[in-house]
Amino acid sequence: MRLTDARPGELLALRSMPADAGAEGQVRSLGLLPGVALRLVRRAPFRGPLLLEVEGRVIALGWKIASGLEVSPLPAPGMEAG
Amino acid sequence: MRIALVGQPNCGKSTLFNQVAGYKAHTGNFPGTTVVYTESKVRLQGDVVDVVDLPGTYTLAGTNPAERVTLRYLASTDVDVIINVLDATHLSQGLDMTLELLELQRPMVLAVNLLDEADRLGLRIDGSRLQRELGVPVLPLVASKGRGVRTLFNAAFQAARNPQPITRPRYGRDVEDALAGLADALRGTPTPLHPEATALKLLEGDNELAAETARAAPALAPLAARAQRDLAERRGQPARWVVWGERHGLAGNLEHLVVTQGERRSSWRDRLDDVLLHPVAGSLALALILIAFFQAVYATGNAIEPPLLALFQTWTSRLHASLAGKALLDSLVIGLLQGVAGGAAIVMPYLIPFLLGLGFLEDVGYLPRLAFLMDALMHRLGLHGKSVVPFILGYGCSVPAVMSTRILENRRDRFLAAALSTLIPCSARLVVVFGLVAAYVGPWAAAAIYVLNLFMIALTGRVLSGMMREESPGLIIEIPPYRLPAARSVLAKAWYRVREFMVEAWPALIIGSLVLALLTFFGLTRWLDLLVRPLTWVLGLPAATGVPLAFGILRKELSLVMLGQALGTLEFDLALTQAQMITFAVFVVFYIPCLATLVVLRRELGWRAMGSVAAVATVVALVVALAVRGGLLLVGI
Missing domain, CATH: 3.40.50.300 (P-loop containing nucleotide triphosphate hydrolases)
Structure with missing residues (x-):
């Protein structure tokens, strides 16, 4: 699914990078790489930016970039044991 | 060293x-x-x-x-x-x-x-x-x-x-093999980085470096392309992702080795964002913070400006008295002094508190949050959240506003943000709006000009971004944790920016002032009125407003003073109708940024961009002023 379809609080794994080379570099420099786990913290209304937590760092991504990123849900921590 | x-x-x-x-x-x-x-x-x-x-x-x-x-x-x-x-x-x-x-x-x-x-x-x-x-x-x-x-x-x-040998990090076997192959091929070629580092950058697809090494060793380009392809095939993802992923993994492992997580003390900082980034509460807080910020800046500036101006006034009259009989020298010295006074007494009292406040907001970590909150709104102008910074700076002075467009990633965004932020009425233009319109027509009219200004900026933004097809990727920004700023850091940052203004813009202000003095001395202002007459005629303004309008380019904050000189009175309602005052103020708010801003625009974005910004501003100013004149006629003001 797309990052913009995720719900706040959801734990996700990143599956793709932005198609635009410049944006890919910027996103990567903030620690977003394919396979990295992230949490959607909140989203601003009116197609505003999304707030993500990636390895302890908080990142804001504009709607356009976020809508181009593929993610898959990860099990919430604590559920893995069962 | x-x-x-x-x-x-x-x-x-x-x-x-x-x-x-x-x-x-x-x-x-x-x-x-x-x-x-x-x-x-x-x-x-x-x-x-x-x-x-x-x-x-x-x-x-x-x-x-x-x-x-x-x-x-x-x-x-x-x-x-x-x-x-x-x-x-x-x-x-x-x-x-x-x-x-x-x-x-x-x-x-x-x-x-x-x-x-x-x-x-x-x-x-x-x-x-x-x-x-x-x-x-x-x-x-x-x-x-x-x-x-x-x-x-x-x-x-x-x-x-005593430089010690440095061991570079080791990657997976296939990456190392690819690196060894490329480093071998690089042997004997002068490379900008260490050969192994160059090989790695080539594998990561650093295009600029690739082009440079290809010039020195043409055989390298196909080799690098093959190494990338091989690695991508083996790992099922682009070679650069492989290198980034491995490096990231190494860094993560190191962190695991050296960091232990003890008990976390929760603090106010953790919960602050629940309020400050909340769609409703956050926007409210943003409005309050900005109002408090500007109030503080204007209060400080207002307290310092009049006594400083009075001081310069006494100096001016003393010099004037001692230079009696030497008319040209007198004009030049007074012109010079006025240029210095413009910077010291009119700009600095606002610029310094403004930069201190901005540095504080910056170091606390509020600006990225501002960008987050404003992102959706700025998208309507064809920009993204980060460009809100030049807009806010624009209310103080266009010079730091244009300089601050450096934080934007691409040229298109920088141009657009610079062009739009110069349309924002800086504190010098505020003088005209308040001194003329608020004082003689009423505060509601002044407020209406500000609303009209915001509307026109939005419209201009839409038109310009529609004309520049190339799209920016949008907001990608880290939201750092809140921090208590170190006074030394805030002071130093403000000082660097003040010095930048002193070096870049102040000389332009002084030169403009000297030119003005010379033109007045040689009685050339009448010709200027005639030259600008088509414009003043279209706007329905008296011919004498030509000089203040033309010289507003040199010294915007002097527009009002010059208007007084040109009309022969500071009781503006004796010489101008309310409609004329409004039209004049609207035109001054929008048209060509002052000389100091133009200088900075040229330095930051080049001659062409400077010309385009000036042209856009003039066209917008003319269209809006004409529309306002027509509108006022219709409602019978």
């Missing part, structure tokens, strides 16, 4: 720099770029060394000019030792870049900063373990309180004096 400070944004690198740098520190651009560095001479162990604060970058991948310039600079012999500053609270991200720096195989020292914050988060960092793993000195630092600064610089000094 030259020591370079390198680190990611918000790691406290500049705070460290400001702890050691004197007031004589100077900022400069790397040749041919807008990438800015700050440099200062520092006394160290009886020697004078140069300390350079490089722009904060997250990586050295060359995705933006700052990264490219930093990479080249660090690899060059200009730098004797690198101090890599790390944020202890985000160690693995910082180590990601540390590994890239190690690849350069240059003398280096690691400073683990923000240890106080890490302590609050319950993080324990084993520095000696990190030192063993990386093979370079690792030192603790709390830059904001000056703790560990001296020891750090002494260690850097030692590392530069």
Whole structure:
């Protein structure tokens, strides 16, 4: 699914990078790489930016970039044991 | 000896720099770029060394000019030792870049900063373990309180004096094989970086570096392309993703080895964003913060401006008296003094508190949050959240507003933000709106001009961004944790910016003032009125308003004073109708930015962009002023 379809609080794994080379570099420099786990913290209304937590760092991504990123849900921590 | 400070944004690198740098520190651009560095001479162990604060970058991948310039600079012999500053609270991200720096195989020292914050988060960092793993000195630092600064610089000094061999990080077998092949092919070719580092950058697809090495060794390009293809086939993802992923993994492993998580003390900082980034409460807080900010700036400016102006006035009259009989000299000296006074008494009283407040908001970490809150709105102008900063600065002075467009990633965004922020009425234009319209027509009319201005900026933004098809990727920004700013850092930042204004814009202000004095002396102003007459006629203004309008380009804050001189009275309602006052003010608000702004526009974006901004502003000013004149006629004002 797309990052913009995720719900706040959801734990996700990143599956793709932005198609635009410049944006890919910027996103990567903030620690977003394919396979990295992230949490959607909140989203601003009116197609505003999304707030993500990636390895302890908080990142804001504009709607356009976020809508181009593929993610898959990860099990919430604590559920893995069962 | 030259020591370079390198680190990611918000790691406290500049705070460290400001702890050691004197007031004589100077900022400069790397040749041919807008990438800015700050440099200062520092006394160290009886020697004078140069300390350079490089722009904060997250990586050295060359995705933006700052990264490219930093990479080249660090690899060059200009730098004797690198101090890599790390944020202890985000160690693995910082180590990601540390590994890239190690690849350069240059003398280096690691400073683990923000240890106080890490302590609050319950993080324990084993520095000696990190030192063993990386093979370079690792030192603790709390830059904001000056703790560990001296020891750090002494260690850097030692590392530069006795360079120790540096081992670069090792990647997976297939990556290493590819690297070995490329490094072999590079043997004998002069490379800008260490051959192994160059090979790695080629594998990562650094296009600029690839083009450069291809010129020296044409056989290399197909080899690099094949190595990338092979690696991509084997791993099922682009070669650059493989390298980034491996490096990131190495950094993560290092963090696991050296960081232990203790008990986390929860603090106000953790909950603040629930309010400040909330769609409703956050916007309300934003409005309150900005109102308080501008109130404070105007209150300070208002308190300082009149006595300073009065002081300059006494000097002017004294000089005037002592120069009686020497008319030309008198005009020139008074013109010069007025130019100095314009900067000292009219701009500085607002600019200094403005920059101090801005530096505070910056160091607290509020500006990225502002960008987050404003992103959706700024998208309607064809921009993204980060460009809200030049807009806010624009209400103070267009000069720092244009300078601040440097924070935007691409040229299109920079041009658009610069063009739109110069349409925002700066404090000099505020004088005209308040002194003319609010005073003689009413505060509601002044408020209406501000609303009209916002509307026109939105409209111009839409039209311009529609004309510039190329799209920006949008907002990509880190939201750093809230921090209590160090006074020294806020002061230093304000000082650098004030000095920039003094060097770049103030001379233009003084020259403009001198030109004005000469034109008046030789009685050329009447001709100017005639020259500008088509414009004043169309706008329904008296011919005498030509000079203040034309000279508003040189000195916007003087428009009102000059209007008084031109009309022969400061009781504006005797010479102008209400409609004329409104039309005049509207035109002044929108048209060509002042000379100082034009100078900065040219320096930041080039001649063509400067011309385009001036043209856009003039067209908008004319259209709006005509529309306002027509509208006022219709409603019978």
